[in-house]
Amino acid sequence: MKVTKFSGELVLFDKEKLQHSLRKSGADEDAVFQVMHEIDKQLYEGIPTKKIYKLAFQLLKNFSNAHAARYNLRSAVQALGPAGFYFEKFIARLFEIEGFQTQTNLILDGKCISHEVDVLLKKENVVSMIECKFHGNQDAKSDVKVPLYIL
Template identity: 60%
Template structure:
């Protein structure tokens, strides 16, 4: 059976890919089997992957909000837009969870000019700059021009000492992070020039998806028990990931939720954070 991807490409429906994505939601095998059966009985020739995703999300939500929240991860990261400011904060949280010291939105003076840097990280005395490339469109990619441009900025900055974590830090590494994907040329160029790339699916075993699963960094935007407006209010209060809400539950009252809804949100939060 042929289905239509977000890009408009027509591909063969793959039950294995659907099952694999459902497994990452944390749902049990019996729940996944039931959802697979329901979806396979409902799809038709030419159906879009977006409609299949919506069906899977709705069926997961009926079983447990937390299953739907995990399944919604990529869309939740996209909802950190549209400007990308909250995506930068999310990436800062990701590196902090891996033991890095972090700072955001710095202006550093290079050998030639000044540069605004999204995130600066430090671990084991190694300081790195992190540039975030956020895309609202699901099919948008970061091509080779992105690492070429950022390499020139990195080369300018690494020539000088900077007052960041100490008075004389040297920026010796550079990361480029995107919520979507890098083109093959972008990856090849980064490998050749020593730049570090991180995207939704790259590197293969240590990408945004796998890091989130390992560190439990579910963005607040994945919660199914909050409206978009409520999520925006929490983001503006600097609540970026779900586990921060678990320790700041009084903020739910501050943004206007009723006691009954607060219980529902905290239940979903608890389920998501259970293994953190």
């Protein structure tokens, strides 16, 4: 059976991919089995993946709000927009929880130009920089030009 991706592309439905995402939310095997069973009954040729996702989210909520929230993480992160500033703060906070010292929105002078670094990390005398790319919709893509320019 084929499904319609967000981009409009038709692809074969991959049950394993959906099961994997349900397991990653923390759902146990019984919940995954029951959600998959319900979704199987409602599948049709060309069904949008967005509809499958919404259905899986609603069914998962019947088992656990916490698992449903983890399953819905992409939408939660998108709600941080439309500007990337809050996303950068969120990423910095994740690293702080892991014991890093962080700074955001720094302007560093290079040989030729100044560049804004979204997140600067330091832990045990190792300094790293993060270039965040926040996209408010699923079909946006980032290429490697910006990180290569920074390098």
